[in-house]
Amino acid sequence: MILNDASTIWLFDYDLTLYFESERAVLNSLDRRISLYVQKILGCDFEKAQEIRKEYLRDYGTTLAGLRAKFGVSPDDFFDFIHEPEFLIYPEPAPQKREFLMRLKGPRYIFTNGRSDWSRTGCKRMGIYDCFRRIVGLEDLNWEGKPQISAYEKMESVLIEDGVTEKIFPEKIILLDDSLKNLKPAAERGWRTIWVNSSLEPKPNFVHEKVENLIKLGIRNEEC
Template identity: 55%
Template sequence: MSALDIGIKNDASKIWLFDYDLTLYGEEERFVLNSLDHRIAEFVQKTVGGTFESATEIRKDYLHRFGTTLSGLMAMNGTAPDDFFDFIHEPEYLIYPKVAPEKLELLKSLVGHRFVFTNGRGDWSRAGMAHMQLDSAIEDVFDLKLMDWEGKPHVSAYDKIEKWLVARGVLAQESSEKSQIVLLEDSLRNLEPAHERGWTTVLVNPNIQAPSWVDFHIPHLLNLKEKLVTNH
């Protein structure tokens, strides 16, 4: 682990960016993401034909090659993004995370600004946060639509959120020091561009080892409290 792995200062300068899936809710609730992935595979099947199994393989291939399944569908099949999300976000087909009072307490203890930075359309994470009763702790959601449908790990996604933070008056435009931006993510692939920009990186994943460039590694969001250092 890097030399930075001694603690994150919990102060007013911090901009906390949380991925949603498998970060705000953890691996123990993977069934939430599975319900969405099932719906995505159904959309792929509806778009390209074939069996559900072959559509699932195409979903995984697009995710690997393009960063998101949607990016693959847009590039290979001309899919309109809102058509995709309108289909996969039908609530009757989805499962949402459980109420999470400990997470609410943790999030509200974080000084500074708190946002969600997600490769989904915002209604999915907002619905999930409402089910978890975390929505009062998050200021806003920076979603795939605000990224012009080109999400993490594309560099443009990180450019766009930095400009968005500047426009909100949260990040100084002339700031060359970006370590006050703390990105919490379950995906190393999505953390790497943040590391290259000088952001503080937190891998939230119990199943993989962190390379040396990751600043902090925790198995679950609630373990973040163990990494916090408060100035007195």
């Protein structure tokens, strides 16, 4: 059970973490736009573009990172294309998520590999946007997201700049993420890690806890 006190710093990934596997259609709608952008840049067919999107995600951490490395694409051009709202699906209102988040005593952040407008719009649709102190999006990470070490270093610097803490105590930082490759560098920094995943796959040693979705997380309150 995770300790819940005012000194705990909660970092949430957005996709498949703040909304659940049951709403995968949300992410699928975004992935389709990403594949279409890859198709536009490479001039290939859609099926090939989907393969390349997944290849870049695997090899570079994000599709954008692969496109930047190979073709020098502009991050804002990429996100302006994939975030066209009329082509996207957003999560449903989620009062239960709001109730859970508001029970968490420490500061809450979104730490995402997407540009912040995607998670901001989704959180507003769910009714949880004001539960977070700030969204730290890819634009705040110099376009180098998780699992790049620089992303975690930048997140720590944000916490200090925001006055959340004067010094980083890694054991006080909790990252919830659906991606093991994003959790491993966090664990290596001493952060606590929670894998949000509904499969039966056992958690690796660097994961402190695995939950089906965030509202299944057990927390223990303690006065600070």
